[in-house]
Each structure stands twice: as C-alpha cells, then as structure tokens.
Amino acid sequence: xxRPVRFNIHPKQPDIHNNVAIAxxxxxxxxxxxxxxxxxxxxxxxxxxxLWPLPFATSCCGIEFMATMxxxxxxxxxxxxxxxxxxxxxxxxxVMGTISKKMAPVLRQVYLQMAEPRWVLAVGACASSGGIFDxxxxxxxxxxVIPVDVYVPGCPPRxxxxxxxxxxxxxxxxAESLRRRNSExxxxxxxxxxxx
Amino acid sequence: xxxxxxxxKQRLEDKFGEQVTQFETPxxxxxxxxxxxxxxxxxQFLYDxxxxxxxFLTDITAVHYPDQxxxxxxxxxxxxxxxxxxxxxFKIFMPISQPDVFTATSLFACANWMExxxxxxxxxxxxxxPNLKRILNVDEMDYFPMRKEFPLEDQTxxxxxxxxxxxGGNIF
Numbered sequence: 001x002x003r004p005v006r007f008n009i010h011p012k013q014p015d016i017h018n019n020v021a022i023a024x025x026x027x028x029x030x031x032x033x034x035x036x037x038x039x040x041x042x043x044x045x046x047x048x049x050x051l052w053p054l055p056f057a058t059s060c061c062g063i064e065f066m067a068t069m070x071x072x073x074x075x076x077x078x079x080x081x082x083x084x085x086x087x088x089x090x091x092x093x094x095v096m097g098t099i100s101k102k103m104a105p106v107l108r109q110v111y112l113q114m115a116e117p118r119w120v121l122a123v124g125a126c127a128s129s130g131g132i133f134d135x136x137x138x139x140x141x142x143x144x145v146i147p148v149d150v151y152v153p154g155c156p157p158r159x160x161x162x163x164x165x166x167x168x169x170x171x172x173x174x175a176e177s178l179r180r181r182n183s184e185x186x187x188x189x190x191x192x193x194x195x196x
Numbered sequence: 197x198x199x200x201x202x203x204x205k206q207r208l209e210d211k212f213g214e215q216v217t218q219f220e221t222p223x224x225x226x227x228x229x230x231x232x233x234x235x236x237x238x239x240q241f242l243y244d245x246x247x248x249x250x251x252f253l254t255d256i257t258a259v260h261y262p263d264q265x266x267x268x269x270x271x272x273x274x275x276x277x278x279x280x281x282x283x284x285x286f287k288i289f290m291p292i293s294q295p296d297v298f299t300a301t302s303l304f305a306c307a308n309w310m311e312x313x314x315x316x317x318x319x320x321x322x323x324x325x326p327n328l329k330r331i332l333n334v335d336e337m338d339y340f341p342m343r344k345e346f347p348l349e350d351q352t353x354x355x356x357x358x359x360x361x362x363x364g365g366n367i368f
Contacts, residue, residue: 102334136335136341 039180047091047117048174051081051166054090056110061098061124068159078166088115092169093139093146099139100127109145112195116181119173121165122148125155125172147189199248199280201226217288223240225283233289236298239251242275242284243303250284252274256300256310258318260292260343268292271320273300290335292322299325317342334340 025046028037046054053075057065069075069083084090086179099107111120122142125131130153142148149172152165180186190196201221208216208228209292216238218229242250254274261268267289274285290297299322302306311322312331319340322328330337337347 136337136346 006049006064036064043178044176045176048170051078051080051092051119051169052082052084052090052174053080053092053094053166054084054087054110055094055096056107056117057094057096058099058103059126061127064156064159065094065096065123065162068162073159073163075163075166078163078170080166087111090114092119092121094121095127095142097122098131099142100137101139102137104139104142104145108145109141109184117173117176119149120146121152121168121187123152123162123165124157125153128153131155132138140161147193199282200276204248204263204282206285208241212238218287225285227285227287229287229289232271232297234252235271235288236300236303238286239273239275239300241305249279250277251280252276252278253300253304253306253310254283256307256314257316258342259287260318262344264289266291269295269318269320271297271314295320296322296323297321298323301325303350306316316340317341 026037026041026045027042027162028035030036054061055065057063067073075081080092087093091114093111093114095107120142126138127142128132130138131191132155134140138139139145150165150168152161154161157165204226205219205228212234215234216228216230218227220227223263226311242248246275252275254276256274257273259270259271259272261270269291270287272285272287274283276283287358288297295318297300299311299318301311301322301324301338308326309331314330315322315328316332317340318331329335333341
C-alpha cells in the first residue's frame with residue numbers, strides 16, 4: 001500500500017485544493033478573462049513571498065535559526081526556502097549573534113554587496129543592542145553600521161520569534177512603495193551610514 | 197630523581213642569589229619573583245639545566261596591580277617540564293610608566309603570539325619583538341582594555357538595566 005502523497009503516480013483522488021497555499025489576491029478590477037491592479041501591489045506580493053534570506057550567524061542565535069530552518073518550524077513555508085550563503089542574489093540579511101567590533105567591517109561589506117532592494121533583520125539581543133556583552137570589544141547593536149528594518153528580541157529568541165520577525169519583514173516588503181528606494185528620505189538614511 | 201619544589205628553589209638561589217625572591221606555593225604551584233632585567237637569564241637557566249628541563253612555555257600574560265607604586269604591571273611566565281610533569285611560574289614587575297621588558301621570542305617561538313596578546317591587552321612593550329602589534333583587538337583601539345583604569349562597561353549607556361552591568365545597581 002503506497003502512501004497517499006500528493007504526487008502519487010496513481011492518485012486515488014487528485015487533491016490540489018486543500019494543501020497548496022495561495023497568496024491573497026491584491027485588490028483590483030477583475031472580470032471575464034482580465035484582472036487589473038497596480039504594479040506596486042503585484043511586485044510587493046512577488047517579493048514578499050520569495051524572500052531570499054542571507055543568514056549571517058555568529059553565535060547561539062544562529063543555532064536557534066538552524067532550528068527555524070529545519071523541518072519542525074520550516075521557514076520554507078513562507079517562501080523563504082532558499083538560503084543563499086552569498087550576498088549575490090539575496091534580499092534579506094539576517095544577522096544572528098554577537099557582532100564584535102572586528103567583525104563590523106565584514107558585516108558592512110556583506111550588506112554593501114547585496115543589491116537593492118534589501119532588508120535587514122537583527123535577531124536577538126546581541127545583534128540588536130550588544131546584549132549582555134557591554135564591553136570594549138562588542139559592537140553595541142548592528143544599527144551602528146547598517147540600517148535595520150526589524151529587531152527580534154530574546155536571548156536567544158525562540159524559533160517562533162524568528163518566524164514572527166520574518167513575517168514582519170514580509171509586511172514591510174508587501175507595503176513598500178516602489179519609489180521608496182529612490183526617495184530623498186531613503187538616500188539621507190543611507191548617507192547617515194556613509195553609504196553613497 | 198624526583199624534581200621537588202625545594203630542589204628547584206635551591207638551584208635558583210645558588211645561581212641567582214638575591215635576584216630571585218618571594219618563593220611561595222599557592223595551591224601547590226611553585227612560584228617566585230625575579231627582577232625584570234633577569235627574565236631571559238632565568239628562562240634560559242630553567243631551560244638548559246638537564247635536572248630542571250623546563251622546556252615548554254605554557255603561557256605569558258600580565259597582571260595589573262594599580263595599588264603597587266612603581267611596580268604596577270607584572271608579566272607572568274608559566275613553564276612546564278613535560279618529562280616529569282612539573283609546572284612552575286614566575287613574575288617580573290615593572291612600573292606602568294615604562295613597561296619595557298626583553299622579549300622571549302629568541303628562546304621560545306610560541307612567545308611571539310603570547311607577547312603580542314600581552315601587549316594588546318596590557319600595553320607591555322617587549323623590546324626586540326619582531327612584530328609587536330595588536331593580535332586580538334581592532335588596530336584602531338587606542339587603549340589597553342585589561343588595565344584596571346579602563347572601565348569594563350561603557351558608563352554612559354542609558355538603554356540597559358544598570359543592575360545587570362555593575363553600574364551602581366544592587367544584585368542582592
């Protein structure tokens with residue numbers, strides 16, 4: 001007796017309606033054979049559900065993130081299935097763990113090598129504020145060197161908290177205007193970090 | 197013949213006389229003090245004598261004693277006789293205003309990194325070291341963080357709970 005999986009060669013009942021997650025349709029005008037909506041909402045929808053995380057894991061939060069990636073918590077459910085361990089095609093930098101002052105230029109270089117649009121998630125107390133390491137060698141929060149979109153509290157945060165951070169990032173990505181990255185405000189923000 | 201602490205002390209006193217002092221055995225580890233000009237001679241003597249044979253340098257580090265006038269910095273040498281499994285250590289003291297000592301890199305190759313670390317954290321200047329620069333901290337650092345005049349935490353933070361960071365809170 002073969003297992004009743006979706007892709008059985010001889011399915012008893014083809015079932016594609018109850019186990020495929022479908023994203024919410026953006027508001028728009030629809031009719032017989034056409035659907036009209038704003039480009040912004042379609043692009044937001046596509047970006048939101050195909051985030052490519054770049055894990056920058058240095059310590060215990062990184063271990064917690066491995067649990068988040070693994071089968072039980074399954075980060076892949078949110079369209080973030082593919083981890084890229086390179087800045088080349090990724091658009092979400094997840095910084096997990098203590099960043100020492102010696103590591104800060106490396107982190108900044110990784111951020112600069114990512115192409116726009118890019119988002120940053122600071123996971124855990126150390127990446128967000130230096131955490132318990134209030135000392136001469138530790139960067140007191142990565143927002144001293146790169147702009148951060150979402151902070152996840154916890155020491156270390158549970159996988160649910162990391163998933164919540166990802167969902168918050170998805171909300172930001174979904175709602176972001178296509179013109180935001182060209183705005184004066186955004187350029188001023190990057191300039192405050194010394195990025196052209 | 198077993199290598200006893202008394203025997204080591206006897207040999208050192210025969211060789212160096214007044215220049216080795218403060219013999220003690222805290223927690224069973226033989227330790228003494230010598231003058232800072234003597235450090236290489238003592239290391240060489242302990243290395244060369246076949247009965248002593250301390251040919252392994254376990255560690256070099258330093259201690260900062262801010263209360264001791266004129267001898268604020270101590271460099272500590274840990275030595276190990278691998279054949280008989282005996283460990284000893286000795287200290288040399290120096291004023292913090294002029295922390296110059298001779299480098300042990302000609303005797304032990306591994307002293308290179310140990311002395312760089314000691315310089316990095318305590319600012320001890322090892323005269324004759326081939327490459328005396330910071331090894332663990334960032335190069336831009338303009339202080340020696342393990343000296344006790346340097347506060348461990350940033351005293352101006354307002355966004356962290358003081359009770360947890362030794363800034364005047366009370367843990368009891």
